[in-house]
Amino acid sequence: MKFSQEKKDSIIAYILEKAGEGCETLSKTVSENLGINQNTVHRYIDELMEKGIIVRKKRGIYELKNLEKDFVLSRSAGELRSDIAVYERTLEPYVQNFSENVRSIWSYVFTEIINNAIDHSGAEKVVVNVQQNSLDTVVSIYDNGIGIFKKIRDHFGMESVEEAIGELFKGKLTTDDANHSGEGIFFSSKMVDDFCILSEGKFFAKNRFERMDVAIANNQYLQGTFVLMSLRNDTKKCVKEIFDQYANVDGGFWKTKLPLKNFFSSSPVSRSQAKRLCNRLEQFEEVELDFDGLDWMGQGFAHQLFIVFPMNFPQVKLIPIHMSEAVEKMYNHVMKT
Secondary structure, X not given: OOOOHHHXXXXXXXXXXXXXXXXXXXXXXXXXXXOOOHHHHHHHHHHHHHOOOEEEEEOOEEEEOOEEXXXXXXXXXXXXXXXXXXXXXXXXXXXXXXOHHHHHHHHHHHXXXXXXXXXXXXOOEEEEEEEEOOOEEEEEEEEOOOOHHHHHHHHHOOXXXXXXXXXXXXXXXXXXXXXXXXXXXXXXXXXXXXXEEEEOOEEEEOOOOOOOOHHHHOHHHHOOEEEEEEEEOOOOOOHHHHHHHHEOOOOOEOEEEEEHHHOOOOOOOOHHHHHHHXXXXXXXXXXXXXXXXXXXXXXXHHHHHHHXXXXXXXXXXXXXXXXXXXXXXXXXXXHHO
């Protein structure tokens, strides 16, 4: 039976997806789920092996073939003068044949992170690692300078690196107002599929519970800053759509979203916790407060957040979402008092 090109493409995509998941019964699983002959599946698998897209680990088990390359760049050798030059030397050759939206995302996020390393870290060395298979591209950037969380904590006189990490979720945070908007990390984390920063033994991630790979446990990144980013090679995301979610028609960064489980290790209870959360929120017109993962909040925290802050900054709209029954009960209680 001869399939159309569209059908063949969907079969191959499914084979690659299951191989990437480590499926131990690949041909059988594909055959049963797609309703096609197992011999046909084997033919497609053989074609993918011949093209070097997948490799056989052992009988019946396959994995995606990964390409990996390290680039070690030195400031003293003049290799950290330009974020664009670093991008062109390291990542661009790996993404140049992808669609325009994918190339744009990688160009934006890569140069933003490299620019931070060049301008803020004081690092002598930057290591760029690129890993790629037929489905995903994963990029890590390590610099041996002052850690990003420590830099933010010291610059703003914060009490802890945890407080600095919390501020990164809000956006509009920079230690160099004259040259940087403070939007790079915020938007970069929204554009890619996985994003984390590891420094000082602590990490910033757009989702505290997402997979962090082996990098999180690697002690060599206790000094300096390690950034990990991944993106599907066929993603439909685009830079403009991400910006439009948080920017108005004039391009102003007016909205932010705060995943509160990333701010607090347990349910927040105190006014001081709410005050730290509200720091700089007056810079936005709308703030989405995501309570997903939090079972409860204290009366003092709720009153400071939903009564005191709006009294002082009525122009800021606070929007709570994903509230548990207990959280919503406390919210309703303080709103009625």
